Amino acid sequence: MIKVGVLGAKGKMGSQTCLAVEDADGLELVARLDQGDDLAELTKAGAQVVVDFTRPEVVMGNLEWCIGHGVDAVVGTTGFDDERLATLRDQLGAQPASGVLIAANFSIGAVLMMRFAAQAAKYYESVEIIELHHPDKVDAPSGTARRTAELIAAARREAGAAPVPDATTTALDGARGAEVDGIRVHGVRLRGLVAHQEVLFGDAGETLTIRHDSMHRESFMAGVLLGVRRIVDTPGLTVGLEHFLDLD
Ligand SMILES: NC(=O)C1=CN([C@@H]2O[C@H](COP(=O)(O)OP(=O)(O)OC[C@H]3O[C@@H](n4cnc5c(N)ncnc54)[C@H](OP(=O)(O)O)[C@@H]3O)[C@@H](O)[C@H]2O)C=CC1
Ligand SMILES: O=C(O)C1=N[C@H](C(=O)O)C[C@H](O)C1
Numbered sequence: 387m388i389k390v391g392v393l394g395a396k397g398k399m400g401s402q403t404c405l406a407v408e409d410a411d412g413l414e415l416v417a418r419l420d421q422g423d424d425l426a427e428l429t430k431a432g433a434q435v436v437v438d439f440t441r442p443e444v445v446m447g448n449l450e451w452c453i454g455h456g457v458d459a460v461v462g463t464t465g466f467d468d469e470r471l472a473t474l475r476d477q478l479g480a481q482p483a484s485g486v487l488i489a490a491n492f493s494i495g496a497v498l499m500m501r502f503a504a505q506a507a508k509y510y511e512s513v514e515i516i517e518l519h520h521p522d523k524v525d526a527p528s529g530t531a532r533r534t535a536e537l538i539a540a541a542r543r544e545a546g547a548a549p550v551p552d553a554t555t556t557a558l559d560g561a562r563g564a565e566v567d568g569i570r571v572h573g574v575r576l577r578g579l580v581a582h583q584e585v586l587f588g589d590a591g592e593t594l595t596i597r598h599d600s601m602h603r604e605s606f607m608a609g610v611l612l613g614v615r616r617i618v619d620t621p622g623l624t625v626g627l628e629h630f631l632d633l634d
Pocket of ligand 2: 489490524
């Protein structure tokens with residue numbers, strides 16, 4: 387049995403994760419912690435793996451604690467940039483047996499969407515991303531949109547593509563979205579939505595749209611459970627659930 391603790395256990399993703407872990411073969415839910423709880427409860431309960439669905443401003447502190455206490459971590463919380471990843475690599479360097487998985491999105495369909503978008507990137511002159519989420523989301527653009535933009539930008543760079551064309555010279559602030567690694571990202575917040583993304587590609591006389599929809603937070607759970615089962619045997623930093631899927 388793998389003993390699992392959940393951080394952010396009262397939140398939308400944390401509560402769904404608790405249900406999924408309780409139902410999963412070979413996993414035991416030993417701790418549910420939320421805002422104000424003492425992280426020492428994790429070691430008292432014997433947690434081997436922590437699943438973190440908290441907030442961008444607290445996740446790095448949680449991970450420093452986990453790495454320092456030899457607890458592996460599966461992280462869905464957003465807010466990771468190169469600087470944060472470098473910090474984690476340094477911390478893990480001092481604890482070579484520990485593992486951390488950072489996944490912008492645990493839904494299999496979203497991982498495929500990112501992969502397909504990276505594959506399509508070199509064939510199109512234009513590309514923009516639209517992410518659509520529930521209005522309780524605190525960060526924009528979404529972690530998934532940021533990651534998708536980075537993957538597309540890397541593929542375009544490798545192919546020697548020119549910058550995405552855009553003749554805009556006057557615009558209201560925000561009208562052209564945010565720029566991530568040279569790719570425009572637009573955010574929609576709408577009651578009724580969960581998590582959705584479109585990647586729009588365009589070239590002479592044609593467009594290609596790759597769309598993914600998470601209708602329910604259950605969509606993330608197979609990926610979270612896979613992450614928990616794999617991270618106990620995967621020391622170091624793993625960025626992206628695709629490393630635990632047989633995509634090639
Ligand atoms: N990778 C993926 O597949 C997915 C990632 N996410 C990401 O996961 C994160 C959480 O999303 P969601 O569940 O919707 O958010 P919620 O706001 O519903 O849940 C976050 C929970 O964490 C709690 N919390 C805040 N600080 C701490 C702390 N220091 N220790 C423990 N718990 C704390 C919050 O308490 P309080 O409300 O009192 O602050 C809240 O209960 C976001 O970054 C989101 O983008 C979401 C869906 C899928
Ligand atoms: O906050 C959310 O809900 C989600 N957050 C993640 C993100 O920012 O990409 C994953 C998914 O989009 C849902």
